Amino acid sequence: MTLLEVENLHTEFPMDGYTIPALDDVSLSVSSGEIVGVVGESGSGKTVLAESVMGIVEEPGRVTDGEIRFKGESLLSKTESELQSVRGSDISLVFQDPMNSLNPTITVGEQVAETIRLHQDVGESVSLGAEVKRKLLGATKHSESWKRSIEMLETVGIPEPASRASSYPHEFSGGMRQRALIAIALSCEPDLLIADEPTTALDVTTQAKLLDELEALAEAFDTAVMVITHDLAVVAELCEFVYVMYAGEVVERARTERLFRQPQHPYTVGLLDSIPHLDGSTELGAIPGDVPERTGQMEGCLFAPRCPEATQECHENRPSDRSVGDGEHSAACLKRGESQSVDLVNKHD
Ligand SMILES: Nc1ncnc2c1ncn2[C@@H]1O[C@H](COP(=O)(O)OP(=O)(O)OP(=O)(O)O)[C@@H](O)[C@H]1O
Numbered sequence: 263m264t265l266l267e268v269e270n271l272h273t274e275f276p277m278d279g280y281t282i283p284a285l286d287d288v289s290l291s292v293s294s295g296e297i298v299g300v301v302g303e304s305g306s307g308k309t310v311l312a313e314s315v316m317g318i319v320e321e322p323g324r325v326t327d328g329e330i331r332f333k334g335e336s337l338l339s340k341t342e343s344e345l346q347s348v349r350g351s352d353i354s355l356v357f358q359d360p361m362n363s364l365n366p367t368i369t370v371g372e373q374v375a376e377t378i379r380l381h382q383d384v385g386e387s388v389s390l391g392a393e394v395k396r397k398l399l400g401a402t403k404h405s406e407s408w409k410r411s412i413e414m415l416e417t418v419g420i421p422e423p424a425s426r427a428s429s430y431p432h433e434f435s436g437g438m439r440q441r442a443l444i445a446i447a448l449s450c451e452p453d454l455l456i457a458d459e460p461t462t463a464l465d466v467t468t469q470a471k472l473l474d475e476l477e478a479l480a481e482a483f484d485t486a487v488m489v490i491t492h493d494l495a496v497v498a499e500l501c502e503f504v505y506v507m508y509a510g511e512v513v514e515r516a517r518t519e520r521l522f523r524q525p526q527h528p529y530t531v532g533l534l535d536s537i538p539h540l541d542g543s544t545e546l547g548a549i550p551g552d553v554p555e556r557t558g559q560m561e562g563c564l565f566a567p568r569c570p571e572a573t574q575e576c577h578e579n580r581p582s583d584r585s586v587g588d589g590e591h592s593a594a595c596l597k598r599g600e601s602q603s604v605d606l607v608n609k610h611d
């Protein structure tokens with residue numbers, strides 16, 4: 263079943279005298295239980311995408327066109343209080359920086375317990391599975407939500423959860439804080455978890471461990487995950503399907519295995535070349551240059567200035583999605599595939 267559908271989404275930041283098109287015609291979909299990756303360099307629009315879905319785009323930014331549907335219902339036409347209930351129980355967001363997302367003055371256990379109690383209030387009014395309801399109703403009292411909080415901390419791999427629950431966020435290591443955030447996010451029993459750079463701040467070993475655990479948790483909780491990352495290694499580890507973003511656009515989409523085997527867009531090829539080798543070295547400068555700051559209309563392919571294959575037409579014409587191989591794989595590159603307009607949203611369920 264398709265859980266999240268983003269269709270031709272435009273999110274803009276009106277600035278002094280110009281507009282930044284942070285998301286320019288972005289389409290993607292996530293099915294229930296699926297782990298989908300959104301990958302791209304800094305400034306490509308990944309976080310704005312997450313914020314657009316959650317309805318928390320920073321002022322003065324706003325969604326100007328397109329549609330976001332969750333379980334078939336338009337999120338864009340929901341009121342703020344309706345959206346709050348979606349955020350409390352259907353979609354959870356885990357941010358990159360756990361220190362800013364946790365309350366420094368409340369114990370970690372209490373923060374998890376709070377979410378459990380809060381969710382239980384809305385839980386009455388939404389349709390939930392019997393198992394979930396039983397768990398939630400079991401947490402009626404304070405002491406019970408505390409008990410359940412300790413269970414959650416244990417589930418996400420926090421050692422000695424009964425005593426660690428009484429610790430404050432600053433007493434936790436980076437990895438433990440990130441785990442606590444995941445515990446909070448999962449306490450809502452969401453259908454969709456959006457994880458924005460969930461492991462960037464962590465060392466490589468902790469990262470790998472946490473990614474494994476995230477995968478297991480997603481399966482155990484039957485939660486779909488949208489993983490936002492600049493790191494294709496994270497995508498390889500976790501995701502079934504991947505969207506590659508560049509300067510506010512999706513430039514390639516494919517099943518992960520296929521993307522790694524047969525990358526089509528020169529940007530994706532560059533990203534793959536810059537994955538660190540096992541010995542820790544990286545091919546530095548695999549893609550020279552940076553993602554352009556978009557300050558209004560720009561002509562041609564946005565990647566052309568950095569592209570080794572760009573020709574005159576690339577600087578003049580903006581490529582749209584082209585089918586490259588199978589129905590699920592597309593790339594927005596004039597040098598690839600058939601010139602035809604394809605509607606690929608939802609083609610991968
Ligand atoms: N609050 C804001 N005000 C103005 N422009 C913004 C704002 N937030 C984002 N943008 C614009 O949107 C672009 C995309 O930002 P976004 O944070 O989504 O990138 P990202 O892919 O998440 O990058 P990173 O990997 O660094 O987190 C930015 O380059 C900037 O031009």
Ligand code: NI
Binds near residue numbers: 310
């Ligand atoms: Ni970001």
